[in-house]
Amino acid sequence: MRLGVLDVGSNTVHLLVVDAHPGARPLPAHSHKAELRLAELLDMDGAIGPDGVDRLIGVVHDALQAAEDKGVEDLLTFATSAVREASNADDVLARVQAETGIELQVLTGAEEARLTFLAARRWFGWSAGKLLVLDIGGGSLEIAYGIDEEPDAAASLPLGAGRLTAGWLPVDPPAPEAIRALRRHVRAEIARTVGEFSRFGSPDHVVATSKTFKQLARIAGAARSAEGLYVQRELKRESLEAWVPRLAGMSAEQRSGLPGVSEGRSGQLLAGALVAEGAMDLFGVKNLEVCPWALREGVILRRLDHMGSP
Structure with a gap:
């Protein structure tokens, strides 16, 4: 259908x-x-x-x-x-x-995290083992962890790239003190949740979804979207850490000239990068893989599961 x-x-x-x-x-x-x-x-x-x-x-x-x-x-x-x-x-x-x-x-934030986790689990399969899934939206950051199709832990934080840009970086290009203040805020918010996830042990595979992560991976050298869904796309923390100060020194117009960065999202990219960098650092993630499926696919998969139930 x-x-x-x-x-x-x-x-x-x-x-x-x-x-x-x-x-x-x-x-x-x-x-x-x-x-x-x-x-x-x-x-x-x-x-x-x-x-x-x-x-x-x-x-x-x-x-x-x-x-x-x-x-x-x-x-x-x-x-x-x-x-x-x-x-x-x-x-x-x-x-x-x-x-x-x-x-x-x-949807509640927890529902967003769980459905996105379901999509990532179905995409990578059981062989991926324990998954840590990160998703940066416009309004929130979702985090989920688990070994099954339902995560053992899920959280939603008010750290979306659009929300943070509007509230913390309204000037283009942003002032260095505003960037530092946002960086402190982001890391304090994420740090409060780390213990909830770390008690389950280290993940076997770390996955990221969302346009923000796709764009960050692309400017760090990942394959173009035109090369198809099934090409592996990764983002290394050391590459991201090198890009954050470069993004901080650019205007939104300059960022829109980077590979894979759309004009409509360029203004949010720095805030999104600060969230991605903070999450990878505080969760001890050196490398993650970008998943082409996310929340929408999770909603569809859940609907199909219900259709197939007796």
């Missing part, structure tokens, strides 16, 4: 259409996305303003039309950090439902 998953994320509203059946891997058929950067649209009270809600509704309408055009039979919809933590979340959800007919399921 043809499934669609509509992901209202903190950076992007993304419709992914796949041909999927229980027991088979989902095959991508169509992708429709729009960058809203909701994490950067929150006002001083933490609310998504009327203009942001209007834009969200318009993008959802466009995605629904794309889903209809592509013959989607079952549409799964969810929202993540930006909507979840908005002070007017209930009003936003009510307006979206009233004007589009779509009832967005708001």
Whole structure:
């Protein structure tokens, strides 16, 4: 059957259409996305303003039309950090439902981490052993660890690249003291969670998902996306540590000229790099592998599992 998953994320509203059946891997058929950067649209009270809600509704309408055009039979919809933590979340959800007919399921941070972990586990298989999975979104950082399909530990921290850029690095290029302050904040937040994971022992394989990690791996020398899903892409901590000061000295426009860095994400890349560097350092990770599957695929896989249940 043809499934669609509509992901209202903190950076992007993304419709992914796949041909999927229980027991088979989902095959991508169509992708429709729009960058809203909701994490950067929150006002001083933490609310998504009327203009942001209007834009969200318009993008959802466009995605629904794309889903209809592509013959989607079952549409799964969810929202993540930006909507979840908005002070007017209930009003936003009510307006979206009233004007589009779509009832967005708001995932908790722990659910995000667990579903992303499921996707990574299915991608790498049981032979990967104990997995540590890191995912940097626009609004939050998800961390999950385990040996099965359900992680033994999962956490969500308010360390998304968009959120941190808007709150800590509003000037382009950012001042050195602002970067140092953000670095201290990021590492303090991550350090609070390390003990929760370290008690399970060292992972056998460390995996990262998300656009931020893909872009960081690309500028550090990983293969281009055009070379396909099945090419192994890694990010070494020493390479990342060498790139962070270089990124700090660039404007967003200069970063957009780097390999694999889009103009829409270039402003967030430094904050994302500080989170990635902090996580790899504090968890003792020297090298990680980028996984092409993430939250959307996890939502699809969970749906297929339920379809296949008696």
